[in-house]
Amino acid sequence: MKKERPIQNYIHFVQVNEDFFKRYYYHSIVDLNLIKLDSILTHGILSKSKIEQKQCPKLYTHPSNTYDSKNGMDYVSLTEYQEEAGMNPYFASFPLHTLTSPSLLVDKEIPVERQGERDTILEDEVFCYEEVPLSMIRGILLPEHLSTMPISKVGCLANDLSCYTRSYMENWIDSTEKYFDKTISKEEIYQSLQILWEMFVDCENPSNVLSYILENQQRRYGEDIKDVLARIQGQLWEEKLGISNPTYLEVLQAINQERYPIYEIKKSL
Numbered sequence: 626m627k628k629e630r631p632i633q634n635y636i637h638f639v640q641v642n643e644d645f646f647k648r649y650y651y652h653s654i655v656d657l658n659l660i661k662l663d664s665i666l667t668h669g670i671l672s673k674s675k676i677e678q679k680q681c682p683k684l685y686t687h688p689s690n691t692y693d694s695k696n697g698m699d700y701v702s703l704t705e706y707q708e709e710a711g712m713n714p715y716f717a718s719f720p721l722h723t724l725t726s727p728s729l730l731v732d733k734e735i736p737v738e739r740q741g742e743r744d745t746i747l748e749d750e751v752f753c754y755e756e757v758p759l760s761m762i763r764g765i766l767l768p769e770h771l772s773t774m775p776i777s778k779v780g781c782l783a784n785d786l787s788c789y790t791r792s793y794m795e796n797w798i799d800s801t802e803k804y805f806d807k808t809i810s811k812e813e814i815y816q817s818l819q820i821l822w823e824m825f826v827d828c829e830n831p832s833n834v835l836s837y838i839l840e841n842q843q844r845r846y847g848e849d850i851k852d853v854l855a856r857i858q859g860q861l862w863e864e865k866l867g868i869s870n871p872t873y874l875e876v877l878q879a880i881n882q883e884r885y886p887i888y889e890i891k892k893s894l
Contacts, residue, residue: 775873
């Protein structure tokens with residue numbers, strides 16, 4: 626299951642509505658996991674150290690000690706829309722994350738720094754120290770391609786190898802079971818994870834190793850590890866909300882409970 630990145634579909638809408646997009650910072654849920662979003666709507670946007678203090682779900686995108694994590698333990702990463710940064714996902718986090726994920730809108734009155742634990746290569750990335758409190762959140766932004774997608778078809782893992790380790794998967798299972806107060810089947814998850822890493826050993830395309838493995842896993846077995854997790858979460862959300870095959874937007878609305886306005890990035894005006 627690939628994460629959809631229909632960046633080109635949204636460029637015109639963003640350009641026409643630039644005044645709106647320049648008004649806020651953005652914090653994106655890049656793994657699309659709405660359990661994480663629910664935690665944010667309860668506690669605010671927290672750094673890793675604050676997440677551990679409050680004993681929130683430890684569903685990090687990157688381990689704090691790796692090069693990929695510019696936040697370290699004490700910073701929160703935010704995006705600032707900059708016209709001059711353009712729509713190149715290699716140099717700007719706005720197209721890479723904000724146009725492909727649900728995002729929290731953050732008031733620009735909050736103090737930010739241009740560097741977190743480490744320097745960033747993304748021109749529009751800024752950092753907030755320790756946390757973004759609920760009082761500074763102004764809404765939720767959702768790209769239109771996610772709105773009508775069934776939650777059971779949304780892969781809730783980031784495209785980063787650190788999210789496909791045994792320890793991360795144990796955290797994912799633990800956080801999911803606690804959130805839904807349900808015991809979930811682990812055998813299927815670990816079997817799919819084992820297949821993925823067996824294929825990793827045999828990988829002959831190291832330039833884009835994760836995408837290559839996931840595509841091969843899906844082609845050989847009919848689904849990859851992201852499909853397995855999405856199907857499990859779909860069943861859990863369906864039972865929790867009492868809605869048959871709920872869409873991503875329906876789950877988001879149930880979590881939000883009208884606390885914040887939800888804005889859609891449209892594919893066309």
